[in-house]
Amino acid sequence: MAQRTNRKKNVTLKEVAEYAGVSVMTVSNVVNDWPYVSDEMRLKVQEAIDALGYRPSALARSLVTGRSRTVGVVLPDISNPFFGQAIRGCEDVLTEQGYSFFLCNTDEDPQKEKAALETLISRGVDALIIWGSRSECDELYKLIGNDLPVVAIDSPAPQLCMNSTYIYADNIQGAETATLHLIHHGRKTVGHLAGPSQRRLTAQQRLAGYKQALENSAIPYNADFVMEGKPSIRGGYQAALHLLQKHTPAALFCYNDLMAIGAIVAIQQSGLEVPDDIAIVGFDDIFTASLVVPPLTTVRIQQYDLGKLSSNLLLERLQKGGMPPNAVNFPVELVVRDSCGATRLSKEQKQEMMENLVTSLAVDLPNDTDTNE
Amino acid sequence: MAQRTNRKKNVTLKEVAEYAGVSVMTVSNVVNDWPYVSDEMRLKVQEAIDALGYRPSALARSLVTGRSRTVGVVLPDISNPFFGQAIRGCEDVLTEQGYSFFLCNTDEDPQKEKAALETLISRGVDALIIWGSRSECDELYKLIGNDLPVVAIDSPAPQLCMNSTYIYADNIQGAETATLHLIHHGRKTVGHLAGPSQRRLTAQQRLAGYKQALENSAIPYNADFVMEGKPSIRGGYQAALHLLQKHTPAALFCYNDLMAIGAIVAIQQSGLEVPDDIAIVGFDDIFTASLVVPPLTTVRIQQYDLGKLSSNLLLERLQKGGMPPNAVNFPVELVVRDSCGATRLSKEQKQEMMENLVTSLAVDLPNDTDTNE
DNA sequence: TTGTAGGCGTTATCAA
DNA sequence: TTGATAACGCCTACAA
Numbered sequence: 001m002a003q004r005t006n007r008k009k010n011v012t013l014k015e016v017a018e019y020a021g022v023s024v025m026t027v028s029n030v031v032n033d034w035p036y037v038s039d040e041m042r043l044k045v046q047e048a049i050d051a052l053g054y055r056p057s058a059l060a061r062s063l064v065t066g067r068s069r070t071v072g073v074v075l076p077d078i079s080n081p082f083f084g085q086a087i088r089g090c091e092d093v094l095t096e097q098g099y100s101f102f103l104c105n106t107d108e109d110p111q112k113e114k115a116a117l118e119t120l121i122s123r124g125v126d127a128l129i130i131w132g133s134r135s136e137c138d139e140l141y142k143l144i145g146n147d148l149p150v151v152a153i154d155s156p157a158p159q160l161c162m163n164s165t166y167i168y169a170d171n172i173q174g175a176e177t178a179t180l181h182l183i184h185h186g187r188k189t190v191g192h193l194a195g196p197s198q199r200r201l202t203a204q205q206r207l208a209g210y211k212q213a214l215e216n217s218a219i220p221y222n223a224d225f226v227m228e229g230k231p232s233i234r235g236g237y238q239a240a241l242h243l244l245q246k247h248t249p250a251a252l253f254c255y256n257d258l259m260a261i262g263a264i265v266a267i268q269q270s271g272l273e274v275p276d277d278i279a280i281v282g283f284d285d286i287f288t289a290s291l292v293v294p295p296l297t298t299v300r301i302q303q304y305d306l307g308k309l310s311s312n313l314l315l316e317r318l319q320k321g322g323m324p325p326n327a328v329n330f331p332v333e334l335v336v337r338d339s340c341g342a343t344r345l346s347k348e349q350k351q352e353m354m355e356n357l358v359t360s361l362a363v364d365l366p367n368d369t370d371t372n373e
Numbered sequence: 374m375a376q377r378t379n380r381k382k383n384v385t386l387k388e389v390a391e392y393a394g395v396s397v398m399t400v401s402n403v404v405n406d407w408p409y410v411s412d413e414m415r416l417k418v419q420e421a422i423d424a425l426g427y428r429p430s431a432l433a434r435s436l437v438t439g440r441s442r443t444v445g446v447v448l449p450d451i452s453n454p455f456f457g458q459a460i461r462g463c464e465d466v467l468t469e470q471g472y473s474f475f476l477c478n479t480d481e482d483p484q485k486e487k488a489a490l491e492t493l494i495s496r497g498v499d500a501l502i503i504w505g506s507r508s509e510c511d512e513l514y515k516l517i518g519n520d521l522p523v524v525a526i527d528s529p530a531p532q533l534c535m536n537s538t539y540i541y542a543d544n545i546q547g548a549e550t551a552t553l554h555l556i557h558h559g560r561k562t563v564g565h566l567a568g569p570s571q572r573r574l575t576a577q578q579r580l581a582g583y584k585q586a587l588e589n590s591a592i593p594y595n596a597d598f599v600m601e602g603k604p605s606i607r608g609g610y611q612a613a614l615h616l617l618q619k620h621t622p623a624a625l626f627c628y629n630d631l632m633a634i635g636a637i638v639a640i641q642q643s644g645l646e647v648p649d650d651i652a653i654v655g656f657d658d659i660f661t662a663s664l665v666v667p668p669l670t671t672v673r674i675q676q677y678d679l680g681k682l683s684s685n686l687l688l689e690r691l692q693k694g695g696m697p698p699n700a701v702n703f704p705v706e707l708v709v710r711d712s713c714g715a716t717r718l719s720k721e722q723k724q725e726m727m728e729n730l731v732t733s734l735a736v737d738l739p740n741d742t743d744t745n746e
Numbered sequence: 747t748t749g750t751a752g753g754c755g756t757t758a759t760c761a762a
Numbered sequence: 763t764t765g766a767t768a769a770c771g772c773c774t775a776c777a778a
Binding site for chain 2: 770771772773774
């Protein structure tokens with residue numbers, strides 16, 4: 001008798017049906033644009049719907065249809081501008097097709113990732129977009145099974161065992177191009193500030209591309225010129241300082257833009273100049289890359305487009321069904337600005353700029369979260 | 374007889390019950406940690422759950438309980454780094470409490486906002502976080518009603534008519550502080566690059582704070598020194614150029630950091646220097662603000678904390694129920710770097726840095742989305 | 747402590 | 763073309 005507690009009172013199909021003096025199915029048919037409804041009925045029902053302010057319950061609908069028009073998006077960290085762009089691409093595609101999505105951050109923590117997937121599945125998502133997964137393939141399989149379509153981006157080879165599409169940004173190629181660019185512009189010794197290769201597939205790939213470039217140029221690989229660090233400004237700063245204590249390469253190819261920015265600061269603090277003494281190339285082309293001084297030469301990943309692509313491929317899988325696993329390559333491109341020294345804008349006054357950068361960075365480093373990309 | 378099409382086969386309570394040889398309610402009680410279950414039962418049921426890989430359906434649960442543990446987050450644009458930070462704050466709080474959330478971008482388009490809200494409500498969200506709403510108060514009310522808890526941030530006064538909490542970053546105070554800072558450092562004429570005051574409450578507030586500072590300093594307000602533009606780098610660039618064609622204020626307080634960055638470029642192109650000829654102060658303290666040259670003096674909004682606050686207040690409303698509308702002030706703080714000229718780091722060589730900035734910006738401006746903040 | 751019945755709001759099925 | 767009824771998977775209420 002008593003209202004259930006906490007229950008939101010919403011207008012239901014049944015109420016609309018009673019109001020209009022028809023059956024619930026008729027109302028349902030009108031709502032879903034079923035063709036075999038007389039105009040008279042349609043009008044009458046529509047009036048009732050408007051009068052009562054009826055809104056169909058997606059929940060109830062999902063329960064009975066088994067499809068929710070809902071997607072789970074799992075990624076490392078939305079506060080990372082890279083993913084902000086990317087997910088915007090997802091959203092635009094998904095929303096247009098009537099899908100909503102849940103967002104989950106993992107911080108690249110396998111535990112959090114697992115929890116997120118569990119939650120999403122129990123919420124009945126129709127599909128998953130997984131960015132930079134850290135789970136093993138068989139573990140993912142155990143969690144997800146073969147029924148749920150998955151698009152995995154920059155994750156370790158889940159295409160082997162699932163109803164999934166695997167997208168990889170062309171990290172190897174991009175890293176090779178970047179490194180070759182430096183070599184071809186006369187930098188004899190090119191070092192590499194590597195990302196966390198244990199945790200990130202992309203870090204491994206970019207390192208591989210770097211090595212490949214050396215090999216193609218008949219330059220022997222020297223581990224002394226490679227320093228691993230966290231993929232943040234501070235991580236790049238520290239890795240570069242370490243490296244500079246023993247060696248002074250003519251150029252550094254960095255895992256990503258943030259590390260590159262950190263490297264610039266470190267180089268400057270060491271009394272050297274970018275790009276005159278050490279040239280720098282980053283990766284990603286985040287928004288900030290063009291705004292720092294010197295503007296960063298970098299390998300651009302069109303983040304928004306990548307997000308769109310992922311969602312489009314997901315929708316395709318959702319609509320067709322029974323598609324075999326497949327892998328898709330996402331191209332990247334070198335964007336030449338000043339930090340690589342290929343252009344001729346540099347002068348000695350960069351000293352001053354760098355001091356400013358150092359000053360301001362010193363203030364902000366404490367707030368720099370290490371997981372930021 | 375035939376399987377329904379497209380239906381995902383999931384293990385149900387009933388199947389677990391049969392497997393364990395108990396009733397569904399016993400299983401349900403175990404799943405929900407009901408206290409009055411014998412250890413024996415609990416064990417038996419738990420085994421069945423594990424054996425079958427049972428996962429409760431949040432959908433079915435929501436349908437019957439009327440609560441989904443789901444929140445809708447509506448904001449202008451997630452690719453805007455400001456919101457990336459903010460939403461991360463939301464996520465951390467919500468996830469910890471077992472809530473998932475849907476993300477919707479509005480691009481500050483009332484149509485999209487309305488569509489998003491309709492969708493979210495029909496999906497059965499328990500509450501809403503609405504950022505920078507552009508809907509009228511009564512329209513929101515019509516859409517949402519009084520049952521759904523709402524936290525509105527930097528939106529026009531929805532607190533008047535709903536089960537809502539209204540959070541406003543202290544834009545007026547912040548703008549006043551920024552402007553006074555410029556005045557107190559000897560800038561006689563302080564102009565303002567305003568945001569889109571028709572569309573954004575925050576733009577109105579920051580303009581108001583600017584005017585207030587003038588008034589408190591007994592400086593007459595002069596509309597010639599205020600120029601409105603889009604809240605982007607390009608918007609700031611264009612607005613500044615316009616302004617500079619007729620006047621040369623000693624300082625510019627800008628609606629946000631992006632406009633400030635654009636203004637720096639424009640000033641430099643006009644053969645002037647920041648901060649020597651014209652001092653600049655921005656607003657927001659986005660990630661990039663400390664990385665440009667000169668590093669930007671700005672009014673910091675702790676974006677992550679703001680996100681956390683919004684979600685905490687929402688949860689409070691969700692748990693207590695029947696709370697009256699209330700408004701919460703979120704403090705901001707001036708962060709002094711170089712662009713305001715209060716510190717003494719500037720030299721003539723900034724010319725060179727600026728040229729670099731200009732060069733790189735010229736390349737990237739076509740990709741600059743005007744809605745970015 | 748456990749089980750049974752009913753219903754949450756919708757769609758699928760099939761009969762009228 | 764319309765309508766009655768049975769699911770969908772779960773929880774609340776109440777009975778055993």
